[in-house]
Amino acid sequence: xxxxxxxxxxxxxxxxxxKAVNDISFAVEKGELFGLIGPDGAGKTSIFRMxxxxxxxxxxxxxxxxxxxxxxxxxxxxxxxYMPGRFSLYQDLTVEENLTFFATVFNTTIEENYxxxxxxxxxxRPFSRRPAGxxxxxxxxxxxxxxxxxxxxxVLFLDEPTTGVDVVSRKEFxxxxxxxxxxxxxxxxxxxxxxEASMCDRIALIQKGNIMSIxxxxxxxxxxxxxxxxxxARDIYGLLKSFRTDSAVNSCYAFGxxxxxxxxxxxxGEKVIQDLVAKYKPEEFEMKRITPxxxxxxxxxxxxxxxxxx
Amino acid sequence: MEAGTNDRVIVCKDLTKQFGDFRAVDxxxxxxxxxxxxxxxxxxxxxxxxxxxxxxxxxxxxxxSATVAGYDVYRQQEKIKANIGYMSQKFSLYxxxxxxxxxEFYGGVYGLSRADIxxxxxxxxxxxxxxSEAKKMVGELPLGWKQKLAFSVAIIxxxxIVFLDEPTGGVDPLTRRQFWDLIYEASADGITVFVxxxxxxxxxxxxxxxxxxxxxxxxxxxxxxLKKDFNTDSMEGVFLQLARRAKRS
Numbered sequence: 001x002x003x004x005x006x007x008x009x010x011x012x013x014x015x016x017x018x019k020a021v022n023d024i025s026f027a028v029e030k031g032e033l034f035g036l037i038g039p040d041g042a043g044k045t046s047i048f049r050m051x052x053x054x055x056x057x058x059x060x061x062x063x064x065x066x067x068x069x070x071x072x073x074x075x076x077x078x079x080x081x082y083m084p085g086r087f088s089l090y091q092d093l094t095v096e097e098n099l100t101f102f103a104t105v106f107n108t109t110i111e112e113n114y115x116x117x118x119x120x121x122x123x124x125r126p127f128s129r130r131p132a133g134x135x136x137x138x139x140x141x142x143x144x145x146x147x148x149x150x151x152x153x154x155v156l157f158l159d160e161p162t163t164g165v166d167v168v169s170r171k172e173f174x175x176x177x178x179x180x181x182x183x184x185x186x187x188x189x190x191x192x193x194x195x196e197a198s199m200c201d202r203i204a205l206i207q208k209g210n211i212m213s214i215x216x217x218x219x220x221x222x223x224x225x226x227x228x229x230x231x232x233a234r235d236i237y238g239l240l241k242s243f244r245t246d247s248a249v250n251s252c253y254a255f256g257x258x259x260x261x262x263x264x265x266x267x268x269g270e271k272v273i274q275d276l277v278a279k280y281k282p283e284e285f286e287m288k289r290i291t292p293x294x295x296x297x298x299x300x301x302x303x304x305x306x307x308x309x310x
Numbered sequence: 311m312e313a314g315t316n317d318r319v320i321v322c323k324d325l326t327k328q329f330g331d332f333r334a335v336d337x338x339x340x341x342x343x344x345x346x347x348x349x350x351x352x353x354x355x356x357x358x359x360x361x362x363x364x365x366x367x368x369x370x371x372x373x374x375s376a377t378v379a380g381y382d383v384y385r386q387q388e389k390i391k392a393n394i395g396y397m398s399q400k401f402s403l404y405x406x407x408x409x410x411x412x413x414e415f416y417g418g419v420y421g422l423s424r425a426d427i428x429x430x431x432x433x434x435x436x437x438x439x440x441x442s443e444a445k446k447m448v449g450e451l452p453l454g455w456k457q458k459l460a461f462s463v464a465i466i467x468x469x470x471i472v473f474l475d476e477p478t479g480g481v482d483p484l485t486r487r488q489f490w491d492l493i494y495e496a497s498a499d500g501i502t503v504f505v506x507x508x509x510x511x512x513x514x515x516x517x518x519x520x521x522x523x524x525x526x527x528x529x530x531x532x533x534x535x536l537k538k539d540f541n542t543d544s545m546e547g548v549f550l551q552l553a554r555r556a557k558r559s
Contacts, residue, residue: 022446039482116426137354164399164479166353166508167546192480193509197529207482239496241349256514257533299483 002027007062022209035200036190044190081153091133106151194295230258233282281302324374331508352522386492395464395472405449452483471502510546
């Protein structure tokens with residue numbers, strides 16, 4: 001059975017002028033690691049706030065572990081852990097005081113559920129007497145996760161846990177999530193980093209309050225639909241400027257050291273690229289066909305939805 | 311400008327900052343060339359922010375030397391501030407002023423004449439496609455537009471160098487790339503760009519990159535050369551190998 005179910009959820013602010021969440025439906029299965037992938041303003045935080053019963057939707061229904069978010073908030077709050085994007089820790093309390101505080105609020109003790117947080121807490125224990133406000137970004141994030149886990153929740157809501165954190169700490173954090181998933185905890189996590197999507201069982205790509213696609217990461221990539229080419233030249237910015245305005249080009253954008261390119265005449269891609277090279281004569285041109293990433297899919301879906309609204 | 315530094319906008323030699331017994335920045339030395347896009351990378355806590363604060367004239371080093379735009383970080387902090395631009399993820403824009411009022415404010419702070427502000431402001435709005443939004447409150451703009459506007463305002467006084475501290479956090483992949491178009495344009499106009507980011511694909515867009523580990527600059531080169539030296543095909547690979555050397559947290 002699904003642990004989290006949303007049906008036609010709508011949330012607006014400023015008397016209906018700002019549509020934060022626009023008729024969204026999806027379900028997260030028990031034990032699943034489900035990712036909401038999208039930029040700031042996509043509606044991710046609004047979804048988390050409704051599911052954790054901090055705010056109520058304008059319309060639609062949602063259930064967490066079978067309990068209704070509108071009428072059974074107390075039951076839900078006992079059973080879920082919530083790591084908000086910001087302000088979840090008391091900056092002037094120490095590491096240990098923060099953890100004790102959250103344990104006490106949920107009528108438990110650090111000792112009682114210590115096995116659940118041990119792996120994570122061991123990494124910050126050397127700093128247990130340091131105020132939370134003086135921790136580095138990566139350590140703050142580990143402490144916040146411990147605080148969200150201390151009452152042994154069955155569903156974990158993590159709102160952008162890795163934003164602003166460096167690549168090493170981000171990798172470590174996802175390894176921790178995999179271990180929690182192995183313990184059977186259902187996890188709904190949001191992130192603006194597209195490269196983290198591949199760590200999830202399933203993802204929803206979300207933009208401006210709408211879900212553009214829900215699938216496994218591989219399913220999203222398989223649905224890309226066009227051949228994708230990576231190209232580069234000595235003057236890569238010059239190459240970008242000429243390619244993206246050319247009528248043969250469907251899309252062209254920077255991607256690391258290469259440009260990613262799709263063409264209108266997809267079936268004859270390599271021939272079209274040869275013609276482009278003959279036309280613009282870039283120096284030291286290189287080209288290879290590649291597999292799309294989640295970020296390529298996101299860009300393509302964004303372009304489609306923008307074309308559809310024009 | 312002092313002699314011999316015309317083509318080097320930042321010159322750092324053994325720059326060090328000590329807080330009590332903690333050495334946040336430990337004898338870093340590097341140079342940044344005029345018009346270059348220079349990526350300044352490092353894990354959280356590696357000392358990037360401390361180093362940037364010194365280079366922006368906001369904090370004094372404990373020892374070592376550095377000049378920014380030809381001015382000395384010990385004696386000429388005010389000159390440095392007048393000759394650089396700065397933008398961080400926490401924007402410096404006033405949300406309850408209009409787009410144009412923000413331009414007037416920053417242009418005024420940097421001593422531009424009204425005529426200059428009007429002329430540069432109009433061109434900027436035109437380039438950003440924001441002309442019809444000039445009278446809108448900044449608070450009403452989408453995040454991506456605010457970011458582009460914040461960057462444009464940061465270079466309204468045509469500084470020699472602009473410091474960008476994680477400028478693209480949180481925006482969608484298309485807006486992030488449009489932002490980099492602005493960076494390339496500024497660089498093509500001769501403005502040196504000094505940028506920090508957690509997006510490793512953005513590190514590839516830089517001409518050269520330095521990676522700080524525990525207060526020291528552990529690597530500095532072009533992305534291509536770094537990837538070759540570390541025998542990996544991505545900047546993420548380079549970064550992971552370096553950041554895992556870190557001992558302090």
